[in-house]
Amino acid sequence: MPDIHSDPSTPTAVQPRLLLRGTGLDKRFPGVHALQSVDFDLRPGEVHALMGENGAGKSTLIKVLTGFHRKDAGTVLLEDVPIDPASPKEAEATGISTVYQEVNLIPHLSVAENIGLGRQPTRFGLIQNRAIKQRAQQALARVGLKIDVSNSIAECSIAIRQLVAIARAIDLDAKVLILDEPTSSLDAGETAQLFEVVRNLKAEGIGIIFVTHFLDQVYQISDRITVLRNGRLIGTWPAPELPRIQLIEAMTGNKFSEQQPRTASVEAGTQRPAEEAVIQVKRLGRRNSIAPTSFHIHAGETLGIAGLLGSGRTELARLVFGIDRADSGEVRINGKPIRNGSIPAAIQAKMAFSPEDRKFEGIIPELSVRENIILALQAQLGPLRPISRAEQIRLADQYIQALKIKTPSPEFPVQNLSGGNQQKVLLARWLVTQPKFLLLDEPTRGIDVGAKAEIENLTHQLCQEGMAILFISSELDEIVRTSDRVLVLRDKMPIGEVAKDELTEPFIMQMIAKHEPEGAAN
Amino acid sequence: METKTFRSRAATKIVWPVLALALLILVNVLLDARSFNSFTDAFREGAFLHISFKNGYPSGALIDILNHGSKVMILALGMSLVIATGGVDLSVGAVMAISGATAAVLTVRGLPPTVVIPIALLISMVCGLWNGILVGMLKIQPIVATLILMVAGRGVAQMITGAQIITFHSPVMEFIGNGRLAWLPLPFPFILVLIMLFITWVSTRKTAIGLLVESVGSNPTASRFAGVRATSVIMMAYIFSGFCAGIAGLIAASNIKAADPTHAGLLLEMDAIFAVVVGGTALTGGRFFLGGAIIGGILIQTLTTTMYAQDVSADVAPLPKAIVVLIVCLIQSETFRNKLSKTWRRKQS
Structure with a gap:
């Protein structure tokens, strides 16, 4: 940071200047204290990973920073100026842009229209298509993407959509870019490509907040790591100084015995003939x-x-x-x-099949945990041989206990459970059928x-x-x-x-x- | 505990239509009070709540509501299942006409009711099967698929009757829409409603059909992946809706002792959809509430009767009806309730 040292007005500045600084951020929802006096800061040209299990407060923190939620207490400084955005749009205007996990682009519009959406250059109230296209191409060049901007988004792969969304986000002179699980649908090659873009943006001096579940990626790209748990700040560390085990311990709050290596239970299995x-x-x-x-x-x-x-x-x-x-x-x-x-x-x-897309192919959102658990068995028995209610309750209770499904009651709608617990309900649904x-x-x-x-x-x-x-x-x-x-x-x-x-x-x-x-x- | 939470969910859904019904009855009492200039005469002759006994059978506005509302209530039972699968059946009015036309023509030919009624109901179920094939197997959007039969069905009914109103005389056929049992002096059509409610309840809630219908309506892909035969579940719902429309069609024909292919069941599909939605079943599919649908049917009929009682012309009557339906739907909407209570709190502080 040579410019800081050469700046005569701040001779004492040894630490890098802060781009974004949140102090004492607090947010309550009915029944949940989602964010409890959390401090968070971001330096220019830094990738800062935000880690934590589901319900740790990552999303709430981001939504408070982007104005999606109003904070109950605390201050946010952007380049030493206090800000209090009332909406994501206001946050964007001050320089905080977000790319969400499920990219919010509009499939039937073209790439150019998606980038320019809501901020089309107009003349006499008419949208200027050529200007939109030019601007889109410039924005895409910054993320190293060369595609025809008149293609519709629906034809693009998920990786391209992600890059288009980033291009859209930084198009507005973003100073802070928040990436919320950007790699969850990308394969290794695409992730590498995305990280290349992130490194370039970093070099431009943009501060990046990176939310992810993938431990490997955190260490690949991050400079610092902040861990939240149950709405509280656990700590912020420079990434190289935080061993993996400690990171997992900070996130889960338990001493974590590293994954047991697979016991060689069927060493001889490879010798068994295929016919058996x-x-x-x-x-x-x-x-x-x-x-x-x-x-x-x-x-x-x-x-x-x-x-x-x-x-x-x-x-x-x-x-x-x-x-x-x-x-x-x-x-x-x-x-x-x-x-x-x-x-x-x-x-x-x-046979039993737990599909990739839990939300659209797995759970029956409106039905209760009990009904979701017995569904496959009931479908197999057919409509006219109902499982008695007593038996349903017994099966549901048995598997809720065996798989440690966290639900207030077997009658709770499955859509209100966390992703991990929904996955367990799906497993329970199939285990009830005793598959081979x-x-x-x-x-x-x-x-x-x-x-x-x-x-x-x-x-x-x-x-x-x-x-x-x-x-x-x-x-x-x-x-x-x-x-x-x-x-x-x-x-x-x-x-x-x-x-x-x-x-x-x-x-x-x-x-x-x-x-x-x-x-x-x- | 499990049954309790299940019941309480159905109970909270039914609270709003019941409240709306109570309010509507109160409005009628107040209107009576105004025209009689007194509150004490709420039960006197000519009043809304008045029930007289003619030949030992009760009669009055309330009894009329149960009598005339029976068709919508029966339609609403079948419609509940169809809507729960995520569909809608616009053809029920036309199927009523087909059912009535078939019954009238066969009765005039001299066939006994024991043959006429099963044939009419069978044809109605075939109509339902047609809808089921279009929606379940050919994946045509329900609103379009059933629109076809809604339009074509009246033509079919015209062909059956040879494009005229066919009157018939048969004690049994006339009893269906107008009869009274000695030991249960309610209008026979309403007794049919109770029987149909019981049949529907037993066949959905005492078998796994209800669960499978709700599962398919809530998430068709996930249901299929769990082994649910979604196509047959959907087809079954439409066949049952056709069956209900068949019964409603017999009542409608019996009411006027004739088959009127142009007017039988006209626009009743709308009333049936209203009844189901007002009763708490969402048009997006999923959970359904049979009791709610019946209350919804009574509510719609009470509205209609109120219009007649207040001499609102039949051409204007749909407007106030639509307004009441809108209000009930708004009260049911959680978003709207939250907004309302928020404004309320803001005003208070």
Whole structure:
């Protein structure tokens, strides 16, 4: 910071000047003290990670800074000037822009229109299309994106949308950029690209607040880390001085024994013949979706599926479970072929599927925890063989206890639970049907560290009890911890299987990265 | 405890339509009081609350409401299930006309009621099946799919009757819409309502059908992924709605002892939708409340009767009706209630 030292008016300034400074920020909601006198500051050209489990107060802090919520107490200084934005729009005008996890762009409008939305240059009340396009191109250049700005947003990939949203955010001379879980839908290559953009913005002197659940990424990009828990500030540390274990301990508040390495429960399993497997998938494929793929899983074995986003992981799971109809190949459970393209047939054969998109494909939001838990079993029994209410209550209570689902009552609508608890309800729904084969597609996406560990441990436990499990995740460390073998997919094709003794993150990464034109994985 | 929270949810939903109904009855009493210039005559002859006994059967405005409202109440039961799946059935009025036309033509041909009634109901269920196929299997938007039969159905009814009003004489057929049982002196159509309510309640809440309907309405994709046969659940709801429309159609024909394909059940689909929504079932699908739908039906009919009693012309009557429905919906809306209480608190401080 040479300019600070050369500034004669502040000879004592040894510390870097603060861009944003919040002191004693306090916010109450009915029944919750969401933010309890929290201090937070941001330096120019810094990436400051904001960490905490669900309900820690991260979102509230951000919403207070951006004017979405009015703070109850405390002060916010932006470049030493007190601000009190009444709306996100006001905050944007003062220089605080936000990109949210679920990008709020309008799908049917073009890229240019999305960037210029709400601030179109006009002449005589008419919108000037050419000016909008030029401005959009300039904004996109800052994030290193060269695309046709007249394309509609709906045609862009999620990664591009994210960059467009950032371009929109910094278009207004932003001084502070808040990124709320920007990488949750991105694969490794796209994340690297995003981080490149973040580094450039950093060099321009923009202060960046980065909210994420991914520990790896925090250490890759952040300068400092602030941890919140239950609405309280736990501390702020320079990232290199905070070991991972301590970060997790600060977030969860417990002493955390590092994830148990997978006990080699079925070392001999790899030797068992494929014909004895619980599930055998032979050359199962569908045009434009996934090339013919084969695998088998024995009882008490977990097969991981690794691959980048769009590599065909979810497509494969959908074919196996009968959501989509396969063009070729077959699925056998205990040697018996399953009818193609029928979910009820798959469930009848004791398969279970926890989908990737919990909100739209998993939970039934309005129904209670109890009803969500018994739904799959009831659907299997059919409408005319109802499970008695007493039995429903017994099953719900049993699984709420066994999976430690945090809910005020079994009658509570599932939509009001946290993501981790919703995921557990989904697991309970399938465990009630006593499946032999469990398909888990991104079971830990977007849930907090504590719940994540619980879900992983649960997977281990079920596996040891003799279930065959297919585990899909974009987090390689999770796959390596959880799986006995790993099937690697790339570009909608299987490219190989990794056995237990070779199972390491770098090995899988190399497999995925091999022959890739841009070598996106690093 | 579980049953309690479940009941209390249904109970809070039913509070508003019941309150609105009570208020509406009070309005009628006040109007009576004004015209009689006295409050003590609320029960005298000609008053809204007056119930007289003719030949041992009670009669009066309140009894008329139950009698004439029965068609909407029965429609509302079927409509509740359809709306709970996230759909809507605009064709019920037309199906009423088809059902009535079929019954009249067959009765005139000399067939006994034991044959006529099942055939009329069967045809109504086929109409429901048609809607179910369009919505459930072909995934046509419910409002468009049922609009087709709403328009075409009247044409079908005209074809059945040969485009004329067909009058019939049959003691059993006339009893359906006008009869009184000796041991239960309420209008027979209202007894049909109670029977249908019981049947609907048992077949949705004592089986898993209610849960599956609510599940499909709340999240169709997730339901399918959980193994729910969403298509058959949706088709079943429309078939049941057709069945209810068939019964309502028999009542309507029986009321006038004739089949009138142009006017039978005209615009009743709107009243049925109002009744369901006022009763607490959201048009977006999910939870449904049968008791609420019945109360909603009574509320709508009370409104209609009030209009007649106050000599509001039939052409203008829909306006005040719409206003009352709007008010009940606003009171039910949590957003609106919060806004209202906020303004209230601000004024107080």
